[in-house]
Amino acid sequence: MSMVNLTIDGVSVSVPATYTVLEAARKAGVKIPTLCYLKGVNVAGACRVCLVEIEKARALAAACVMPVSEGMVVHTNSPKVRATRKSTLEMILSDHNRDCLSCIRNRNCELQTLADEYSIRKITFEGEKSPSVYDDKSFSIVRDGSKCIKCGRCVAACNKQSIGVLSFLNRGFSTSIGPAYDVSMADAPCIYCGQCIIACPVGALHEKEESEKVWDAIQDPTKHVVMQVAPAVRAAIGEEFGLPYGTRVTGKLFAAMRRLGVDKLYDTNFGADLTIIEEGNELLNRINNGGVLPMITSCSPGWIRFCEFYYPEFIPNLSSCKSPHQMEGALIKSYYAEKKGIDPQTIVTVSVMPCTSKKTEASREQHQNTDGLRDVDIVLTTRELARMIREAGIDFCNLPDEGPDMDLMGEYTGAGVIFGATGGVMEAALRTVADILEDKDLPTFEYKSVRGVAAGIKEAELTLNGKQIRVAVAHSTASARKLLDSIREGTAPSYTFIEIMGCDGGCVCGGGQPQVPAQDLMDIDIRAERAKALYEEDTVMPERKSHKNAEIMKLYKDYLGEPNGHLAHELLHTHYSPREIYPDSLAE
Amino acid sequence: MGKTKMTPEEMSAKLDAVLATHKGEGQKALMSTLQQAQGIYGYLPLPVQKKVAEALDLSVAEVYGVISFYSFFSLKPKGETVFTVCLGTACYVKGAQALLEKIEESIGVSSGDVTKDGKYSISACRCVGACGLAPVILVNEDVYGRLTPEELPAIIAKYKEAD
Ligand code: SF4
Ligand code: SF4
Ligand code: SF4
Ligand code: FES
Ligand code: FES
Numbered sequence: 001m002s003m004v005n006l007t008i009d010g011v012s013v014s015v016p017a018t019y020t021v022l023e024a025a026r027k028a029g030v031k032i033p034t035l036c037y038l039k040g041v042n043v044a045g046a047c048r049v050c051l052v053e054i055e056k057a058r059a060l061a062a063a064c065v066m067p068v069s070e071g072m073v074v075h076t077n078s079p080k081v082r083a084t085r086k087s088t089l090e091m092i093l094s095d096h097n098r099d100c101l102s103c104i105r106n107r108n109c110e111l112q113t114l115a116d117e118y119s120i121r122k123i124t125f126e127g128e129k130s131p132s133v134y135d136d137k138s139f140s141i142v143r144d145g146s147k148c149i150k151c152g153r154c155v156a157a158c159n160k161q162s163i164g165v166l167s168f169l170n171r172g173f174s175t176s177i178g179p180a181y182d183v184s185m186a187d188a189p190c191i192y193c194g195q196c197i198i199a200c201p202v203g204a205l206h207e208k209e210e211s212e213k214v215w216d217a218i219q220d221p222t223k224h225v226v227m228q229v230a231p232a233v234r235a236a237i238g239e240e241f242g243l244p245y246g247t248r249v250t251g252k253l254f255a256a257m258r259r260l261g262v263d264k265l266y267d268t269n270f271g272a273d274l275t276i277i278e279e280g281n282e283l284l285n286r287i288n289n290g291g292v293l294p295m296i297t298s299c300s301p302g303w304i305r306f307c308e309f310y311y312p313e314f315i316p317n318l319s320s321c322k323s324p325h326q327m328e329g330a331l332i333k334s335y336y337a338e339k340k341g342i343d344p345q346t347i348v349t350v351s352v353m354p355c356t357s358k359k360t361e362a363s364r365e366q367h368q369n370t371d372g373l374r375d376v377d378i379v380l381t382t383r384e385l386a387r388m389i390r391e392a393g394i395d396f397c398n399l400p401d402e403g404p405d406m407d408l409m410g411e412y413t414g415a416g417v418i419f420g421a422t423g424g425v426m427e428a429a430l431r432t433v434a435d436i437l438e439d440k441d442l443p444t445f446e447y448k449s450v451r452g453v454a455a456g457i458k459e460a461e462l463t464l465n466g467k468q469i470r471v472a473v474a475h476s477t478a479s480a481r482k483l484l485d486s487i488r489e490g491t492a493p494s495y496t497f498i499e500i501m502g503c504d505g506g507c508v509c510g511g512g513q514p515q516v517p518a519q520d521l522m523d524i525d526i527r528a529e530r531a532k533a534l535y536e537e538d539t540v541m542p543e544r545k546s547h548k549n550a551e552i553m554k555l556y557k558d559y560l561g562e563p564n565g566h567l568a569h570e571l572l573h574t575h576y577s578p579r580e581i582y583p584d585s586l587a588e
Numbered sequence: 589m590g591k592t593k594m595t596p597e598e599m600s601a602k603l604d605a606v607l608a609t610h611k612g613e614g615q616k617a618l619m620s621t622l623q624q625a626q627g628i629y630g631y632l633p634l635p636v637q638k639k640v641a642e643a644l645d646l647s648v649a650e651v652y653g654v655i656s657f658y659s660f661f662s663l664k665p666k667g668e669t670v671f672t673v674c675l676g677t678a679c680y681v682k683g684a685q686a687l688l689e690k691i692e693e694s695i696g697v698s699s700g701d702v703t704k705d706g707k708y709s710i711s712a713c714r715c716v717g718a719c720g721l722a723p724v725i726l727v728n729e730d731v732y733g734r735l736t737p738e739e740l741p742a743i744i745a746k747y748k749e750a751d
Binding site: 159163164165166167168169170171178179180181188189581582584586587 | 633634635637638646647648649650651652653656657663
């Protein structure tokens, strides 16, 4: 690799020739502020917050797009740089709805942080505010145009997903960000993955908040609140309380949820273990009875919407299994209600999820029983739960370690935990399917070739009891698109089973997880940090295969009967239908 | 109006022919494709945007975004009689906004729209290069300069009589 020597604020550094000034400065330990830059997503040079002075250059340069060159002398802190940055910030703020106090990103906003760092005290060019929309019609995503600084990070994030729901609309003072015709997110071909929310530096995009509903249910003595939490949450919620990236906080998480006052507390890992039993049996049925293959997982509602909108011909390939928290919700209102003698009408099921798409998933009519009872009543994101914990005054970091309630549906295995990372569902399924096909308790069951984030598509091939099983794992809808295109064109090998997750890295980087500041993302791969926490939990669990979950086995014996049997189908399986992209009526 | 109209099938076939030459070309082919599509249809309705997006391998929002950026692209069909009001700086300071509002009121639709019967449409544009005549409006290809709102009814009536 050819290297280049340059000086930044008097510090000499040697960096690869492909670096930008921003990256070189990072290496030299010099911090340059950024706003529109998001590593690996958006490199646009649009906001001009990262301006630096380069000796012998005529004008100030945007560090995030300026390539380094030999002998370059850079000043990041000259009076001219500071003054220009300040007025750039003032410009942005002059057309911004600055109600930080009641803003969802208060204290966690890149713009607010910059305003603080640059001691912005007054906005000199106070002018007319540009027109903006407020859109909260979808179940998942709220757009607040009055907070938007048109940095384009969301547009780039959605394009990176290969979806392209968001675009710059109109021009000049009227520029805004939105779908075609500026329709609501409810009417756009959006999969609600929330990657745009994760990319947004400010409060212009966020989840549709539902925590008030949870508080109300907890207060209501006639309601029985059952809360469950997905595996990925434990790998990230610590960040909301200042803990280092990748800290596993399972024990404190359960302790905190219990202190909110819910009546029952479970882990979605139980539903994950159950999913493996149902999905594993579905796969074996398809293999043995000439069913549609490859079978594709159905845990990720972002992926499901992507399939329904963009690849409807693959709907027959989708596993009919509901996602783990939906299964668990359905059982809480049937099995649990019956065993505990509680009227299901009084039960409120709350799922804490790393995902914004789950909010819409829970509202699907396929996820209600015949009396119109929803499997899951309320879905909270990881961020919403963190807000509730703060609101309750709970000192998260000093909580003791606790666990879920250990009766009926509290047990889980290591296989359930790894669902939250890309490759995890595949590995969990293989652990069980291999044991069934080989008819023994196999001593080696870690499938490391499907782990990791370096490749968007991962593959493995194994022979089980003479049967060739070829599997693939894709994370992010862009990788899913690549994989499905290769299957469509006939260039892919014939897979038996495929895992697809809508988000890059899997659920640990879902749209409901804590936002990581762009500056931190320059140094770490958040996908790997959070996944580590889950694989660590897997190794400490007494049981690491879903079919060894004793409560699951009891559930089949006492209630469900056979896997994929009649009652299992009624409660735990679902169906899908194609969706139309921008129906022509939208333009009228 | 002199031009012979194409049938919807003819328009669609023509568009398909254009798109066939730009398959998968993305952003770089978008402007020219949209111009040709507008040449065929007279405007760019949603079904046309969807076809363009699909052919060029772009999202509908990207296509719509570009259309909304350039004022010479139109999302609505043009009327048989087209009123265009210049809102360039010179015209604006000489009161073009009042002219726009007066025409809107007289034909009953607002800027960027067409009347239900398809007869009249109105839109604003940027400087047409006749600042000396500000404020300027165009009716079809005819230019009217140094206009006052009081003179408008007579001009509008002239085009109403013509059909
Ligand atoms: S987006 Fe940021 S700067 Fe704007 S109001 Fe919210 S917290 Fe304040
Ligand atoms: S939620 Fe996902 S699909 Fe929808 S706009 Fe955001 S990034 Fe795009
Ligand atoms: S919504 Fe957020 S990410 Fe998108 S352009 Fe506006 S400020 Fe940037
Ligand atoms: S221009 Fe460099 S961060 Fe925006
Ligand atoms: S501003 Fe209207 S013609 Fe120039």
